[in-house]
Amino acid sequence: xxxxxxxxxxxxxxxxxxxxxxxxxxxxxxxxxxxxxxxxxxxxxxxxxxxxxxxxxxxxxxxxxxxxxxxxxxxxxxxxxxxxxxxxxxxxxxxxxxxxxxxxxxxxxxxxxxxxxxxxxxxxxxxxxxxxxxxxxxxxxxxxxxxxxxxxxxxxxxxxxxxxxxxxxxxxxxxxxxxxxxxxxxxxxxxxxxxxxxxxxxxxxxxxxxxxxxxxxxxxxxxxxxxxxxxxxxxxxxxxxxxxxxxxxxxxxxxxxxxxxxxxxxxxxxxxxxxxxxxxxxxxxxxxxxxxxxxxxxxxxxxxxxxxxxxxxxxxxxxxxxxxxxxxxxxxxxxxxxxxxxxxxxxxxxxxxxxx
Amino acid sequence: xxxxxxxxxxxxxxxxxxxxxxxxxxxxxxxxxxxxxxxxxxxxxxxxxxxxxxxxxxxxxxxxxxxxxxxxxxxxxxxxxxxxxxxxxxxxxxxxxxxxxxxxxxxxxxxxxxxxxxxxxxxxxxxxxxxxxxxxxxxxxxxxxxxxxxxxxxxxxxxxxxxxxxxxxxxxxxxxxxxxxxxxxxxxxxxxxxxxxxxxxxxxxxxxxxxxxxxxxxxxxxxxxxxxxxxxxxxxxxxxxxxxxxxxxxxxxxxxxxxxxxxxxxxxxxxxxxxxxxxxxxxxxxxxxxxxxxxxxxxxxxxxxxxxxxxxxxxxxxxxxxxxxxxxxxxxxxxxxxxxxxxxxxxxxxxxxxxxxxxxxxxxxxxxxxxxxxxxxxxxxxxxxxxxxxxxxxxxxxxxxxxxxxxxxxxxxxxxxxxxxxxxxxxxxxxxxxxxxxxxxxxxxxxxxxxxxxxxxxxxxxxxxxxxxxxxxxxxxxxxxxxxxxxxxxxxxxxxxxxxxxxxxxxxxxxxxxxxxxxxxxxxxxxxxxxxxxxxxxxxxxxxxxxxxxxxxxxxxxxxxx
Numbered sequence: 001x002x003x004x005x006x007x008x009x010x011x012x013x014x015x016x017x018x019x020x021x022x023x024x025x026x027x028x029x030x031x032x033x034x035x036x037x038x039x040x041x042x043x044x045x046x047x048x049x050x051x052x053x054x055x056x057x058x059x060x061x062x063x064x065x066x067x068x069x070x071x072x073x074x075x076x077x078x079x080x081x082x083x084x085x086x087x088x089x090x091x092x093x094x095x096x097x098x099x100x101x102x103x104x105x106x107x108x109x110x111x112x113x114x115x116x117x118x119x120x121x122x123x124x125x126x127x128x129x130x131x132x133x134x135x136x137x138x139x140x141x142x143x144x145x146x147x148x149x150x151x152x153x154x155x156x157x158x159x160x161x162x163x164x165x166x167x168x169x170x171x172x173x174x175x176x177x178x179x180x181x182x183x184x185x186x187x188x189x190x191x192x193x194x195x196x197x198x199x200x201x202x203x204x205x206x207x208x209x210x211x212x213x214x215x216x217x218x219x220x221x222x223x224x225x226x227x228x229x230x231x232x233x234x235x236x237x238x239x240x241x242x243x244x245x246x247x248x249x250x251x252x253x254x255x256x257x258x259x260x261x262x263x264x265x266x267x268x269x270x271x272x273x274x275x276x277x278x279x280x281x282x283x284x285x286x287x288x289x290x291x292x293x294x295x296x297x298x299x300x301x302x303x304x305x306x307x308x309x310x311x312x313x314x315x316x317x318x319x320x321x322x323x324x325x326x327x328x329x330x331x332x333x334x335x336x337x338x339x340x341x342x343x344x345x346x347x348x349x350x351x352x353x354x355x356x
Numbered sequence: 357x358x359x360x361x362x363x364x365x366x367x368x369x370x371x372x373x374x375x376x377x378x379x380x381x382x383x384x385x386x387x388x389x390x391x392x393x394x395x396x397x398x399x400x401x402x403x404x405x406x407x408x409x410x411x412x413x414x415x416x417x418x419x420x421x422x423x424x425x426x427x428x429x430x431x432x433x434x435x436x437x438x439x440x441x442x443x444x445x446x447x448x449x450x451x452x453x454x455x456x457x458x459x460x461x462x463x464x465x466x467x468x469x470x471x472x473x474x475x476x477x478x479x480x481x482x483x484x485x486x487x488x489x490x491x492x493x494x495x496x497x498x499x500x501x502x503x504x505x506x507x508x509x510x511x512x513x514x515x516x517x518x519x520x521x522x523x524x525x526x527x528x529x530x531x532x533x534x535x536x537x538x539x540x541x542x543x544x545x546x547x548x549x550x551x552x553x554x555x556x557x558x559x560x561x562x563x564x565x566x567x568x569x570x571x572x573x574x575x576x577x578x579x580x581x582x583x584x585x586x587x588x589x590x591x592x593x594x595x596x597x598x599x600x601x602x603x604x605x606x607x608x609x610x611x612x613x614x615x616x617x618x619x620x621x622x623x624x625x626x627x628x629x630x631x632x633x634x635x636x637x638x639x640x641x642x643x644x645x646x647x648x649x650x651x652x653x654x655x656x657x658x659x660x661x662x663x664x665x666x667x668x669x670x671x672x673x674x675x676x677x678x679x680x681x682x683x684x685x686x687x688x689x690x691x692x693x694x695x696x697x698x699x700x701x702x703x704x705x706x707x708x709x710x711x712x713x714x715x716x717x718x719x720x721x722x723x724x725x726x727x728x729x730x731x732x733x734x735x736x737x738x739x740x741x742x743x744x745x746x747x748x749x750x751x752x753x754x755x756x757x758x759x760x761x762x763x764x765x766x767x768x769x770x771x772x773x774x775x776x777x778x779x780x781x782x783x784x785x786x787x788x789x790x791x792x793x794x795x796x797x798x799x800x801x802x803x804x805x806x807x808x809x810x811x812x813x814x815x816x817x818x819x820x821x822x823x824x825x826x827x828x829x830x831x832x833x834x835x836x837x838x839x840x841x842x843x844x845x846x847x848x849x850x851x852x853x854x855x856x857x858x859x860x861x862x863x864x865x866x867x868x869x870x871x872x873x874x875x876x877x878x879x880x881x882x883x884x885x886x887x888x889x890x891x892x893x894x895x896x897x898x899x900x901x902x903x904x905x906x907x908x909x910x911x912x913x914x915x916x917x918x
Contacts, residue, residue, distance in 0.1 A: 008562065026515060026569045027558040053564060060547060062564045083368070083378030084434070118560040139427075139435035140368060142403035143379065144546040147562040173378030173399075182547075213377070318429055 004070045006054035007166045008063045008147050010184045013054050015070040020050035021057060023118065029057045029064060049117060063147065066116045072153060072164035075340050077333075078185050080218045080296075081195030083172030086244035086310065088138050090195055091169050092127040093310035093329040095150055097268070104265045108334070108343060109158040115165065116151040123150040135324050137315040143171035146182045154342055163342050175214035186221040191238040191336040194218070194296040198249045201290035211292025219299055231301045238339035239300035240332040241293070243281055246307040247327065248314065255280050259307045263327040271347040274304050274335050281305035302339040304348070306332040361444035361474055362386045363466040364394065366402040367428065368436045379403065379437065385468045386443070394443065398423065400546060401538070402439035406556065409461075410540030411521065413452040414550050420447030424461050446471040449534035453525050454482030456539075488519065489526035490596055494589050496572035497523065501530050502585035503570035505619070506578060508609045512568040513544040513553045520554035527552065529597060530588055532605040583627040584619040591629055594637065602631040602658075602666070624658070625651040632659045632683060636672035643676050652682050659686035664697035671703050684710060685718040692720035692729050705732045712738040723750065723758060727769045740772040747776030752788040755780075756795060763801035771805035774798070774815065781822035789827045792819075793835040799844035809843050816847035833857040837864040840871065 002016045020032040032050050034043050051064035079087040098105075098112050105112070114120035127149075130136040148166035155162040168185050175183070194215055222235040243249075243256075250257040259277060267273070278297075282305055285293050297303040309327040311320045337343040365383040372380025374392055379402060384391050394416075401412045404425040412423045425439040440461055447455075451474075458477045460469075504512060504527055517523050520539040528534030536550030544553045545563040553567065591599035603622035609615040622630050625645040628638060632655060635643075646655060659667060659682060667687040675683070684707060691701040704710070710733045719742060720726050726746050730739040747755055755777050763770035777798075784792070792798065797816055806812035820828060828836075833852055836844055837860050845868060848861045870877055 023560060025558060026571065027560060027565055028569055029564045057564050058566055059564075060566050062566075063562050064564055065562075116562070119562060122560050137434050140379065140403075140437070142437075142542070144400040144403065145543055145561070145563065171378065173376055173380065176376060176378070315434065318435060 006063050007076045011054045018052040020067055069164050072162040074164045076166045076185055076189040077191045078168040078189045079193050080214050082212045082214050085195045085197035087195045089310040090244045092131045093326040094333045096128045096132050097330040104269045111155040113153050115153040119151050135320040137318045141171040143174040190340045194241045196243045196293045198243055202288045234301035235299055237300050239296040239303040240336050241297050241305045242332045243307050247309040247312050256307055260327050268330045272351050274348050275350050278305040304335040359471045361442050361469040364441040366439040383466050385466050404437040405540045405542040411456045412538040413536050419445050422452040451478040453485055454478035457481040485525045488522040490593050494593050497526055498585045498589040499572045502582045505581045505615050511551045512570050515555045515558050517554050524552050532608040587627045587629045603629050624654045630658050632662050633666040633669040635670050656682040659683045664690045664700040668700045668703045688715045689718040692725050708733045709735040743772035744776045747773045753791045756791050759801045760795045763804040767805035778819050778822050784823055793832050796839035797836045797844050799841040812843040813846040817850050820851050830857045834860045837861045840864050840868045
């Protein structure tokens with residue numbers, strides 16, 4: 001692949017002629033020039049940690065992509081939801097589970113590892129370790145910077161295809177801005193995870209409320225994308241609508257309680273239940289008049305709906321108490337994988353509909 | 357908004373004043389429409405990077421905005437941020453630095469504040485901060501300053517600085533303008549950042565850093581900038597703003613070209629600030645670096661432009677002679693000005709006597725000043741040379757007046773001028789002679805610088821003899837004799853040959869004698885008795901044409917001023 005687009009700013013990059021750069025200890029990009037005395041293996045080792053810029057280094061708004069980014073099929077996944085919907089905790093729990101090397105994942109024939117080692121290490125240090133290791137509540141996401149928060153390389157060993165995953169977790173207040181030139185990932189993201197804050201939706205059936213402004217902004221901006229002829233009435237993006245913090249509503253509705261109760265590792269990788277879960281989530285939101293929150297499921301070409309809890313309970317004084325665990329956080333991500341071709345899409349079919 | 361300051365408070369809210377969810381304005385003294393505009397400017401600056409308060413100062417549309425942001429725990433315990441902003445057109449970067457220690461942050465209720473209520477706090481805070489800035493490790497600060505100098509118009513980021521506010525203050529003081537700043541940020545890759553940004557650590561970002569990263573440990577590629585930075589920081593640490601006042605620019609340099617011009621102009625030699633007042637504080641090594649013609653020319657030029665106070669500081673016995681040789685003339689010139697500077701002259705006197713060739717070109721033209729300066733600084737011999745030289749340019753009437761006026765207080769100076777007068781007396785005009793006559797032939801002045809009456813007489817004879825032939829006509833002699841001064845009469849008696857004139861002289865001699873001994877004149881000499889007509893040696897009493905002339909009491913304090 002000789003031409004790619006930056007997943008952050010969508011600038012076109014003529015990939016092969018773009019020279020490698022390294023990032024120095026003080027965070028500044030410098031040209032990486034091969035020392036003719038070093039061996040090929042050492043040079044390749046340097047390239048693994050190298051980057052290619054999407055523009056002229058030193059100019060504002062130029063981004064660094066992993067040197068081998070273009071070798072893989074790019075998949076950008078964006079988290080959508082208003083401030084404190086639970087995006088950051090959910091994504092940290094998702095990535096933690098995805099990178100956990102849990103034996104059950106081997107059944108999916110997925111190999112997962114960092115694509116950008118520096119970015120991934122930063123993400124682990126700032127999000128996964130505090131949340132999972134120290135059970136600390138994560139801070140709000142600052143609104144200033146637009147870039148992907150983690151980049152993973154995912155290989156489907158069954159078909160040998162590798163994907164360059166980039167995750168965008170931006171501040172909710174930023175996602176609500178009607179006009180934000182820096183937010184470009186709407187135009188290229190393969191999947192959006194719409195995070196529903198259960199504390200914001202109506203508590204009983206009735207007329208729908210205003211919904212989540214960030215959902216509206218995302219769907220409006222998706223309007224600009226070209227739609228395939230076969231699906232002109234839908235946005236060409238995979239949407240996973242996740243009722244996050246589901247632990248807060250598990251005692252209000254048996255449906256939620258039941259789904260959280262079956263959140264074992266084995267069940268999480270069983271994608272054939274996704275459709276049934278989607279129906280239940282749809283029904284749950286509909287019954288509460290949360291029809292605005294259903295728009296992504298209704299308007300996106302591929303969509304699934306989920307209950308999930310990143311912490312299995314609310315925080316107390318900034319930490320999560322004893323029942324802390326991750327419930328059903330991986331399933332929405334795996335559903336996205338299936339909807340974007342990382343996994344076989346047929347995995348989402350209920351058992352009775354599996355191709356014979 | 358003039359003369360007042362508005363306030364905005366930011367924190368997480370499900371519904372801010374602007375109706376948004378998330379981090380937004382929850383309390384404000386601004387009108388709603390103005391608040392929306394300012395929110396667009398400020399919302400990217402309101403997130404705290406850590407637990408200690410961070411400060412960000414930006415300027416938009418001529419209005420300064422200072423934010424104080426702190427990490428918080430919301431009601432549900434989730435870590436977040438809160439920010440408090442002050443906005444005012446009066447708020448400049450230096451004020452903002454001072455207001456970082458304002459005690460009104462996090463006040464329970466916000467109100468519009470008169471700037472007059474904030475200005476004292478800003479001044480006080482800046483003063484305290486400047487004291488901290490001067491105590492910063494000089495080598496670290498110099499390294500940072502040198503790097504800022506390399507591209508003075510560009511923003512920069514400092515990583516891991518323990519006291520960002522003090523460094524901002526110091527860099528602003530040193531370069532001539534306090535920069536806009538952000539004292540504690542997590543990233544410096546975003547847009548709209550202020551000039552100086554401080555990061556706790558170099559964090560990785562997928563967005564390339566476009567700002568310069570400067571660090572105390574970074575190698576300095578430019579020795580010229582480095583040596584200047586070291587010298588400037590040393591001066592700043594030692595004397596604060598006074599230490600760099602003479603070398604500081606009114607405006608910071610815009611680019612490297614201007615920086616180099618400044619660095620060159622602000623140093624006598626590499627590492628030596630162009631401030632003569634600081635020369636005594638330098639090391640002998642630094643003094644040695646000035647022992648070059650070009651450096652000494654710069655010192656001389658700076659000294660010529662320096663104030664008397666600076667020059668007084670510069671005069672130090674420890675300075676090598678080659679430096680004193682360029683400073684002293686400038687100090688003499690400054691001390692010779694109008695009005696002169698007594699403190700500087702007093703300081704100069706401690707270096708006296710000063711060789712004439714060192715100060716010859718710096719002496720004042722005004723004779724009074726010249727006499728005063730030379731009296732303090734020169735040897736009597738040199739002084740006489742200088743004064744005689746100066747006297748050549750004076751009109752004789754002025755010279756006569758000066759001698760008559762100054763002799764009591766400055767007999768040596770008067771003697772020098774008198775010598776010049778004698779030398780020029782051959783060209784005296786009638787007017788000059790009349791001036792001389794009216795001052796009693798300067799007999800009183802001559803007595804001030806003479807050791808005895810005999811010597812006074814000799815001086816007077818010298819002058820009177822030097823007058824043009826015929827200048828001492830009978831009227832002139834009578835006028836002089838009427839002063840009844842014994843030494844003058846003696847001198848006249850020595851040189852006047854005209855019998856009639858001599859009769860007048862002798863008459864006055866007699867009168868002087870009687871007056872000296874409290875005797876009345878003999879009756880025969882009284883008016884109306886007629887002169888002796890026997891042709892004896894006694895002269896006729898002259899007609900009293902000069903009775904109106906005041907008669908001086910004769911003097912007998914030969915020599916010194918009374």
